[in-house]
Amino acid sequence: MQVWDDVGPGYVRYSAAEAGLAEMGHVAENDAVQSALASRLGDAAERIWPATISSIEFPPCGPHDLGEAAAAKGPAHLAEIRLEGGRTLRCRLVVGADGARSRTRSLGGLRAVGWQYDQRGVVACVRTETPNEVAWQSFLSTGPLALLPVRDGFSNVVWSTTPEIASALEAMGPEEFAAAVNRALSAGGPRGSGGVVGGFASAASRFLFRGQPPFEEFPRVLEYTGAPPKSFPLQMLHSGRYVRPRLALVGDAAHAVHPLAGQGVNLGFGDAKELAAAIAHATKVGCDIGDAGFLAAHYEGPRRTANLAMMGALDSLKAVFGVQMPSFAGLRNLGLQVVNATPPLKREIMAYAMG
Ligand SMILES: Cc1cc2nc3c(=O)[nH]c(=O)nc-3n(C[C@H](O)[C@H](O)[C@H](O)COP(=O)(O)OP(=O)(O)OC[C@H]3O[C@@H](n4cnc5c(N)ncnc54)[C@H](O)[C@@H]3O)c2cc1C
Missing domain, CATH: 3.50.50.60 (FAD/NAD(P)-binding domain)
Incomplete structure (x- = not known):
């Protein structure tokens, strides 16, 4: 898994091998989970469905x-x-x-109490140029964009963004949507896309944090397949x-x-x-x-x-990546690089996220 910041050189690469595991997790489609559960249930109970x-x-x-x-x-x-x-x-x-x-x-x-995030989550199934076995996530200033491996050259996009951008994404055709995803994932990280200062920061961080797992490029998205992108309101809620x-x-x-x-x-x-x-x-x-x-x-x-x-x-993580003030973004990027260069810390984070 690779996560990075859209506005700086910071990134973290998590790998199952670092945690001594064969894999970190699975992306399972809802239909597959439901049919597996139904077949496990078998005749043990009466199912009234729908x-x-x-x-x-x-x-x-x-x-x-x-x-x-x-x-x-x-x-x-x-x-x-x-x-x-x-x-x-x-x-x-x-x-x-x-x-x-x-x-x-x-x-x-x-x-239940909670609040709306004033963001919508756009989801779509996409085809990639090369098989994808990594979960990629960029924290954009408008919300995180994830490209999650499914199988056979297909991946899922989960793009949390403003209601306006969500509407625009929902209206796009298969290739236009793919181009938007590719463009959004192509910014940030240690690619030095932030002009002279950004380039200097990237070079400095490469020097300071040499030895950390290298940043890799995501597989290009070709088109969405199946149903067009659809968005859902995002919220925090607790009963x-x-x-x-x-x-x-x-x-x-x-x-x-x-x-x-x-x-x-x-x-x-x-x-x-x-x-x-x-x-x-x-x-x-x-x-x-x-x-x-x-x-x-x-x-x-x-x-x-x-x-x-x-x-x-999760709410703290969202708040930390929501701040765009340059000095805070600089600290956040430094934090990401420290995590990336500290395997025991990464193992702790992975163990918590994997339950
Ligand atoms: C945009 C977006 C992206 C997400 N991406 C991820 C992700 O990548 N990974 C992840 O782990 N989670 C993700 N989530 C969260 C995940 O979708 C939910 O946590 C999960 O679906 C909750 O499962 P559930 O079974 O509790 O509820 P639901 O999935 O909401 O299922 C509830 C079911 O109850 C049925 N139902 C409702 N009312 C009635 C009624 N009156 N009578 C009969 N049936 C009824 C519904 O039809 C539905 O089938 C995402 C959420 C959003 C909004």
Whole structure:
């Protein structure tokens, strides 16, 4: 993986080998993940798909009433889900995995707080001139642009930018879009594109930080393929509580983050893993799996700590790369070069990002 600053010579190259690993991670398409999960589920459960929830009735209690109210009514007091089309389901636990605008969250009376970033994320699948096996990301003054390897000469573009630039990118044809990506990724880093001063800074940094992994060039993008580029609003969002009697939120329903480090899905997987362990534990010790007190202790507590730490780190990263003041940008570039020249620090960062 290579990240760099659009307005200076700073860059960092992370490699799996430095961390003693065969690979740092995988870029998996949503459809591939969903079909793998569905085939793993097999016949073990009834799948009702597609389906849309029209309403859910939870046991009557406030969002802060953890455990006692539900326990007093006994496990027979179930959540009742009504689907569009009329079917009704009753269960001990509803897992709300319905994204940042979660209806299960609002029907459960759980409140989320956050803010919009005044940026949109433009996503597209592109074809590159040569096969791509590296994640490339440039921090532009308008937001980060990532070119992420998928497979067979295809990559994904995730471009966080202003609403105006996002609209312009969405309107471009396949080759025009590719040219815009190539142009944007061609600036910054140690290429000395910043005139005499920039050239001097690049030469000085090459001298001071010699021995660091060299900066490499990204594979040229030829065109977008499939659906035209599409943009989504970017936001930071966190639900005050992840659980209430008979409900647990996971993934973006509980927290949404800026995509600048590609951590959204990892956080959701972390939630799912912890919740599955909590349910298994409840079953083993004979506890009601929809008991909010149990879920708060065994699921919400540990996940809230992990999620808030990552959310804080991502929001800080976004703020640091959002400052364009030359003196601050100089310090930021120096910081990137220090990281690049310090393998133990890079290993720490990689280990945290890989979970
Ligand atoms: C532009 C952009 C780029 C991103 N890039 C990355 C990246 O590179 N890597 C990464 O890890 N993360 C990325 N993310 C974040 C990632 O997309 C989310 O973290 C992830 O999709 C959250 O998964 P989820 O299953 O919790 O929610 P979602 O993916 O939002 O899925 C929710 C599902 O619930 C369904 N649903 C909603 N309401 C109802 C209802 N009432 N009834 C029935 N079904 C319903 C929806 O149809 C949807 O299928 C990006 C986000 C954006 C906006």
